[in-house]
Amino acid sequence: MTAPDPPSSRDRILEAARRLFHEQGFHATGISTILRESSANSGTLYHYFDNKDALLVGVLEYYTRLLHPAVMGPVEQATGDGIERVFILLQNYRDGLASLDFRMGCPIGNLALEVADDHAAARDLIVRNFENWAANVHAWLESARDRLPFSTDLAAMSRFILTVMEGGMMQARAARDIAPMDQSIAHLRAYFDLLQTQAAAERTARGGNSPGDRS
Amino acid sequence: MTAPDPPSSRDRILEAARRLFHEQGFHATGISTILRESSANSGTLYHYFDNKDALLVGVLEYYTRLLHPAVMGPVEQATGDGIERVFILLQNYRDGLASLDFRMGCPIGNLALEVADDHAAARDLIVRNFENWAANVHAWLESARDRLPFSTDLAAMSRFILTVMEGGMMQARAARDIAPMDQSIAHLRAYFDLLQTQAAAERTARGGNSPGDRS
DNA sequence: GCGTAAATTGAACGATCAATCAAATGACCG
DNA sequence: CGGTCATTTGATTGATCGTTCAATTTACGC
Numbered sequence: 001m002t003a004p005d006p007p008s009s010r011d012r013i014l015e016a017a018r019r020l021f022h023e024q025g026f027h028a029t030g031i032s033t034i035l036r037e038s039s040a041n042s043g044t045l046y047h048y049f050d051n052k053d054a055l056l057v058g059v060l061e062y063y064t065r066l067l068h069p070a071v072m073g074p075v076e077q078a079t080g081d082g083i084e085r086v087f088i089l090l091q092n093y094r095d096g097l098a099s100l101d102f103r104m105g106c107p108i109g110n111l112a113l114e115v116a117d118d119h120a121a122a123r124d125l126i127v128r129n130f131e132n133w134a135a136n137v138h139a140w141l142e143s144a145r146d147r148l149p150f151s152t153d154l155a156a157m158s159r160f161i162l163t164v165m166e167g168g169m170m171q172a173r174a175a176r177d178i179a180p181m182d183q184s185i186a187h188l189r190a191y192f193d194l195l196q197t198q199a200a201a202e203r204t205a206r207g208g209n210s211p212g213d214r215s
Numbered sequence: 216m217t218a219p220d221p222p223s224s225r226d227r228i229l230e231a232a233r234r235l236f237h238e239q240g241f242h243a244t245g246i247s248t249i250l251r252e253s254s255a256n257s258g259t260l261y262h263y264f265d266n267k268d269a270l271l272v273g274v275l276e277y278y279t280r281l282l283h284p285a286v287m288g289p290v291e292q293a294t295g296d297g298i299e300r301v302f303i304l305l306q307n308y309r310d311g312l313a314s315l316d317f318r319m320g321c322p323i324g325n326l327a328l329e330v331a332d333d334h335a336a337a338r339d340l341i342v343r344n345f346e347n348w349a350a351n352v353h354a355w356l357e358s359a360r361d362r363l364p365f366s367t368d369l370a371a372m373s374r375f376i377l378t379v380m381e382g383g384m385m386q387a388r389a390a391r392d393i394a395p396m397d398q399s400i401a402h403l404r405a406y407f408d409l410l411q412t413q414a415a416a417e418r419t420a421r422g423g424n425s426p427g428d429r430s
Numbered sequence: 431g432c433g434t435a436a437a438t439t440g441a442a443c444g445a446t447c448a449a450t451c452a453a454a455t456g457a458c459c460g
Numbered sequence: 461c462g463g464t465c466a467t468t469t470g471a472t473t474g475a476t477c478g479t480t481c482a483a484t485t486t487a488c489g490c
Contacts, residue, residue, distance in 0.1 A: 009437075009438080023332075024332075024333075025242065025329055027240065027242035027243050028242050028333075030476070030477065030478085031477080031478060031479080032476080032477080032478090040438085041438065041439050041440060042439090042440075042478090042479075042480085043437090043438060043439060043440070043480085043481075044437070044438055044439080046478095046479070046480075046481095047436085047437065047438075048437095051478075051479075052478065052479090103332050104332070105328065109328065109385055110328045110329075112385050112386075112388070112389040113320065113324065113325045113328045113329065113385060113388075114240055114325075114328065114329055116388060116389045117238075117239075117318050117319070117388075118239075118243075123389060123391075126389050127389050127390050130386055130389060130390070130395075153398070153401075155398075156398035156399075156401060156402060157402060159386065159394075159395045159398045159399060160379075160398060160399045160402040160403075162382065162386065162395075163378070163379055163382030163383050163385075163386065163395070163399040164375075164378055164379070164382060165382070166381070166382040166385050166386070167377065167378030167379060167380070167381040167382030167383070167385075168378045168382070170324055170327050170328060170378075170381050170382075170385075171327075171345055171374065171377065171378065171381070173327070173328075173331060173332075174327040174331045174338060174341050174342050174345060175342050175345070176338075179374075180345075180374045180377075180378070183368070183370075183371035183374045183375060184371075184374060184375045184378040186368075186371060187371060187372060187375040187406070188375075190367075190406075191402070191405075191406040191409070194406070194409040194410070194413065195409070198409065224467080224468080245446070245447065245448085246447075246448055246449080247446080247447080247448090255468085256468065256469050256470060257448090257449075257450085257469090257470075257471095258450085258451075258467090258468060258469060258470070259467070259468055259469080260449095261448095261449065261450075261451095262466085262467065262468075263467095266448075266449075267448065267449090
């Protein structure tokens with residue numbers, strides 16, 4: 001059992017930038033603060049990153065790598081039920097927000113609204129993070145395919161779930177009150193319950209058309 | 216018919232700040248830009264506003280005043296149906312985002328994620344804007360009370376609708392593609408359809424318990 | 431131990447930041 | 461016209477912004 005390597009300068013800088021961007025936002029975080037918090041010098045930072053935007057890209061790539069190990073993996077460990085996974089995932093975000101005194105919220109969502117219009121490379125990575133998140137949830141939903149109505153668009157549903165997470169966190173964070181997020185999750189749960197009821201009716205009816213089918 | 220008064224210096228500054236905060240965000244907007252765009256001098260700005268934060272507060276108060284005349288009123292003109300109003304409102308946000316080439320998004324939501332943690336006064340106004348928005352939608356839903364299941368929490372539902380709007384806009388804006396928002400709205404519509412079907416069943420059953428009731 | 435490249439140091443740069451203030455001008459009242 | 465207060469001017473402040481770079485130290489193959 002060897003002692004873990006001390007984190008490299010590059011990693012310390014990246015981790016400080018990640019944390020500060022999350023705590024304060026991109027524009028509100030100065031390079032000097034990142035240097036102080038990572039015990040690095042400006043020359044070292046600019047040795048590894050061309051400029052502040054490249055640092056942001058590095059942070060977003062880090063989040064991309066982290067998505068499954070840190071976010072999706074634990075949920076998949078908790079249960080094999082695709083639908084239950086969705087609500088464990090949302091509950092994890094909920095608990096994380098409340099445990100941090102309603103500060104910070106979703107780092108990707110924050111950056112999406114702050115920098116998406118101006119930083120093309122960052123925007124691409126933000127979009128990719130959203131896509132990976134939704135694709136993972138989509139796979140969960142596919143595993144519960146037979147418990148949902150035949151006509152339900154599961155890709156759109158995974159987007160909808162991300163919508164509920166981001167919109168709920170935005171309101172709960174602003175209000176410093178978890179209620180808006182809990183209420184949003186509760187309505188998503190009610191929606192799933194109705195869909196499952198409908199799917200059960202479909203199964204007994206053997207392919208009869210469904211009440212919510214708007215085609 | 217008299218010619219309208221030319222806007223006062225204070226109004227020009229406020230309008231420039233509002234637009235620039237919306238286009239670029241709060242931290243990314245410099246005082247000097249606001250001065251240039253409003254053709255004012257720094258002394259004039261600081262005569263009316265103590266500092267940049269007070270200017271932000273002024274902008275948020277302006278949004279508060281604007282909510283009903285500019286956002287809710289037109290929807291209420293379009294139809295008297297409480298449920299249909301919800302989807303016209305969402306469609307208006309959707310069309311606004313698409314017509315601006317997926318830039319900017321909801322100004323309140325942007326500020327919520329950028330400044331909510333640090334600026335107490337701004338946070339209060341952001342919360343109030345969300346509350347007013349949800350309260351207005353809540354009133355619409357109450358007017359359709361008998362078409363929704365008895366047990367449905369309409370206050371929570373109005374929060375849920377705001378969640379769908381903000382979360383959908385976030386994704387659509389980042390992706391520069393309206394699809395994630397349309398998909399989210401479509402699922403909200405499917406949810407409402409199921410609720411209305413359930414409510415109709417309740418009415419014929421005269422108070423029987425409902426499938427989605429999770430008490 | 432030597433040579434070379436990578437990594438690190440930290441002072442310094444020009445630009446821009448939010449904010450100040452004494453002086454000038456404008457509006458309104460008696 | 462004189463007096464008074466609100467408004468506007470714009471040069472200027474010190475701080476902080478992101479960034480540069482020549483010099484120095486460290487790491488590593490031969």
